[in-house]
Amino acid sequence: MTALELSEKALEAKDEEKNEIAVKLAKAVKELSFQIEEKEKRTLELEEVNKELESFSYSVSHDLRAPLRAISGFSEVLAEDYIGQLDEEAKILFSEIIRNARKMGELIDNLLEFSRLSKQDIFRGSINMNEIVGNIVTEMTKLEPERKIDISLMELPEVEGDKNMLKQLFFNLISNAFKYTGKRENASIEIGSYSRKRDQVFYVKDNGAGFDPRYYDKLFGVFQRLHSSIEFDGTGVGLAIVQKIATKHGGEVWAEAKVDEGACFYVSLPVKIKKTNDAE
Amino acid sequence: MMPNKELQILLVEDNMSDAMLTIRALKKHNLANNLVHLYDGAQALDFLFGKGEYEGRNLAQKPKVIFLDLKMPKVDGLEVLRQLKADDSTKFIPVVMMTSSKEEKDIVESHRFGVNSYIVKPVDFENFSKTVADLGFYWLLVNQTPRE
Numbered sequence: 001m002t003a004l005e006l007s008e009k010a011l012e013a014k015d016e017e018k019n020e021i022a023v024k025l026a027k028a029v030k031e032l033s034f035q036i037e038e039k040e041k042r043t044l045e046l047e048e049v050n051k052e053l054e055s056f057s058y059s060v061s062h063d064l065r066a067p068l069r070a071i072s073g074f075s076e077v078l079a080e081d082y083i084g085q086l087d088e089e090a091k092i093l094f095s096e097i098i099r100n101a102r103k104m105g106e107l108i109d110n111l112l113e114f115s116r117l118s119k120q121d122i123f124r125g126s127i128n129m130n131e132i133v134g135n136i137v138t139e140m141t142k143l144e145p146e147r148k149i150d151i152s153l154m155e156l157p158e159v160e161g162d163k164n165m166l167k168q169l170f171f172n173l174i175s176n177a178f179k180y181t182g183k184r185e186n187a188s189i190e191i192g193s194y195s196r197k198r199d200q201v202f203y204v205k206d207n208g209a210g211f212d213p214r215y216y217d218k219l220f221g222v223f224q225r226l227h228s229s230i231e232f233d234g235t236g237v238g239l240a241i242v243q244k245i246a247t248k249h250g251g252e253v254w255a256e257a258k259v260d261e262g263a264c265f266y267v268s269l270p271v272k273i274k275k276t277n278d279a280e
Numbered sequence: 281m282m283p284n285k286e287l288q289i290l291l292v293e294d295n296m297s298d299a300m301l302t303i304r305a306l307k308k309h310n311l312a313n314n315l316v317h318l319y320d321g322a323q324a325l326d327f328l329f330g331k332g333e334y335e336g337r338n339l340a341q342k343p344k345v346i347f348l349d350l351k352m353p354k355v356d357g358l359e360v361l362r363q364l365k366a367d368d369s370t371k372f373i374p375v376v377m378m379t380s381s382k383e384e385k386d387i388v389e390s391h392r393f394g395v396n397s398y399i400v401k402p403v404d405f406e407n408f409s410k411t412v413a414d415l416g417f418y419w420l421l422v423n424q425t426p427r428e
Contacts, residue, residue, distance in 0.1 A: 058383070065380040065403050070297035073405040077304065098405075105403035112382065 057115045064108050072101035103235075107223075110237035114222060117244050122162040129156035129202070132167050133191055136174050149181065154192035157200055159269045161249050166269075169245040172238040173204040173265050179232055180208035180263065199251060199268045207262035211255075219255060242267070288314040288420055290343035292324040292360065293378075294352045298401065302347065302378075305409040311416035316343070321355030324348070325363060328370055342373055345419035350379035350386060358389055365394040372426050374419055 001009075075097045079086070086094070137151060159166075174191070181187035190205040211219065211226040218224040220243040225236040239253075242265075246253045250270045257263035289312065293299040299317055306312035318324050324346075326332035330339050346364075350357040357377055364370045374396040379386065382400050390398050399415065402408045 063380075065401075066295055066298065069301070069380075069401065069403050069405070069408060070295075072403065073297065073301040073408065076405045077301070102404055108403070116382070116384075 054115055054118055057111060065105070068101055068104055068108065072098055072105070075101065107235050107237075110235045110241075111222075114237055114241055114244065117165075117241060117248075120165075122165065122248055124160060125163060127159050127161050127163055127166055129159060129166075129170075129193075132163070133170055133174070136167070136171050137191070140175060140178050144178065147182075147187065149178070150186065150188040152188070152190045152192075154190075156191075156193050156202065157195070159200055160272055161269060162245075165245045165248065169242050169267065170202075170204075172242050173267070176238060176265075177204050177206040177208065177263075179234070180210075180227075181206050182208070182232070184208060196268065199270045201266055201268045203264055203266045205262065205264040210257040210259050210261050210263045212259050213257060216255070220253065286314060286344070287316060287341045288344045289316070289416070290324070290327070290346045291315060291317045292319075292321065292346065292352070292357070293317065293349045294320050295349065298349070301405070301408060302412050305412040306416050308409070309413045309416060311413070311420060320352045321357060321360045324360050325355060328364065328373075329367070339369065342370070344374070344425070345415075345423075346373055346375045347378050347415070348375055350377055350381060350390075358386070358393065361390060361395055362393045374423065374425060376415055376419065 075094060079091070079094045079098070083091070133153065133156060137153060141149070141151075174189070177189045181189065184207060186207075188207050191203070192205075193200055193202045195201070209227065209232065215226050219226065220239045221236075222240040223236040224240075225234060227234070243253045246267050246269070251268045253265065253267050255263060255265045289306070291299060291302060293302065303312050303315065303317065306315065316327070318327055323333075327334045327337065328339075330337045348357045348360060357379070361375055361377065364373065364375060371394070375394075376397040376399060377390045377395045378399050378401055380401055387398055397415070397419075399411060402411055
C-alpha cells in the first residue's frame with residue numbers, strides 16, 4: 001500500500017467512526033428530548049394535582065365553617081336561655097361542646113391560612129426586622145402582663161421579603177417561645193441573628209419545654225404536634241406555616257432542642273430573594 | 281312617612297342556622313324590628329325590583345341596609361350585588377356582604393361591584409353575635425345614606 005492509500009483508508013475509517021458517533025448522538029438527543037417532554041408532562045400533571053388539592057382543602061375548610069358556627073352558636077344560645085334549668089353536670093357538658101367547636105374552628109382557620117399561603121405571591125420589600133420583632137414582643141408581653149420573662153432582643157439586620165408573611169413567621173416563632181416557657185419560673189427568650197454567605201440567619205431561643213429530637217422529622221409537618229394539648233394548647237399548624245413562608249422566600253428553617261431544656265428555632269433568609277421564588 | 285314601619289334590614293341568607301343566629305343577635309339589641317328575611321339571590325332580586333312574587337310591592341320602601349350572603353343557590357350574592365349597584369333605583373342601598381370566605385378573589389370582586397362592607401362571619405358565636413350587632417348599629421344608626 002502506498003502512503004496515499006494508507007492515509008485514505010485511515011480517513012475512511014475516521015469517517016465511519018464519525019458517522020457512528022453521529023448516529024449515537026442523534027439517538028441520545030432524541031432520548032433526551034423525549035425525557036424532557038415526559039418531565040414537562042409530569043410537571044404539568046403535578047401542578048394540576050396540586051391545584052386540585054389546594055382548592056379541595058379550601059372548599060372543605062370553607063364549607064365546614066357554616067355547620068360549625070351553627071353547633072357552637074346554638075349550644076351557646078341553649079346555654080344562655082336555659083342555664084337556670086341545667087344542673088352542674090349539664091353545664092360542664094355544654095361547655096365541652098362549646099370548647100370543642102371553638103377548637104375545630106381554630107383548626108379550620110389555620111388550615112385555611114395554610115392553604116391560602118400556598119397560593120399567595122410574595123410582595124417584595126425591604127423589611128425592618130427590628131420593628132417587626134419589637135412589635136410582636138410588645139404585643140405578646142401585653143397579653144401576659146403577669147409573667148416575668150427575661151427577653152433579650154439583639155439588633156437585627158434588614159432583609160428583603162414580604163412584610164405580612166415575615167410578620168406571621170416571627171409571630172408564630174415568638175408566640176411559641178412564650179407558650180412553651182409558660183411553665184417556667186424564670187423564663188428567658190433570646191432573639192438574634194448572624195450572617196452566613198448569602199443569607200441572614202435569625203433565631204428565637206427559649207428555655208421552655210423543648211421537644212424530643214427523635215421526632216424532629218414531624219416538627220414542621222401540618223397538624224403535627226410534639227406536645228399533647230393538655231400540656232400545651234395548639235393546632236399543629238404554626239410551624240408548618242413558618243416553614244412554608246421561609247421556603248417561599250428561598251430560605252430554610254431548622255431547630256435544636258432537648259426535652260425540658262428549651263428550644264432554638266432558626267430561619268435563614270436570603271439577603272436578596274430570587275424572582276423564581278414568587279410562586280410555587 | 282311612618283318611620284316605625286320603615287323596612288330596615290333585608291337579610292338574604294340561605295342557611296337557616298346562620299339566619300336564625302343573625303336575627304337573634306340583632307333582636308338582642310332591638311335591631312330586628314323591621315327585618316325581612318329572604319332565602320336566595322333570585323328572591324332578593326324579585327323583592328328589590330318588584331318582580332315575580334313581589335310584583336306590585338311598594339318599591340319606595342327600601343331597606344336601610346342589605347345583609348347579603350355570598351354563597352347561595354341559583355343566584356349568588358355577587359350577582360345580586362352587581363345588579364343592585366348597576367341600577368339607579370337601588371345603587372345607594374348599602375350592601376354588606378357576609379360570608380364564610382376570606383378568598384381574595386371574592387373580596388376583590390365584591391369591591392369591584394361596589395360593596396359597602398365585606399364581613400367574614402366568625403365561627404365563634406360570641407364574636408359572631410358581636411359582629412352582627414356592630415353591623416346593625418353602624419348601618420342603622422350611625423351611617424347616613426343619600427335620600428335619593
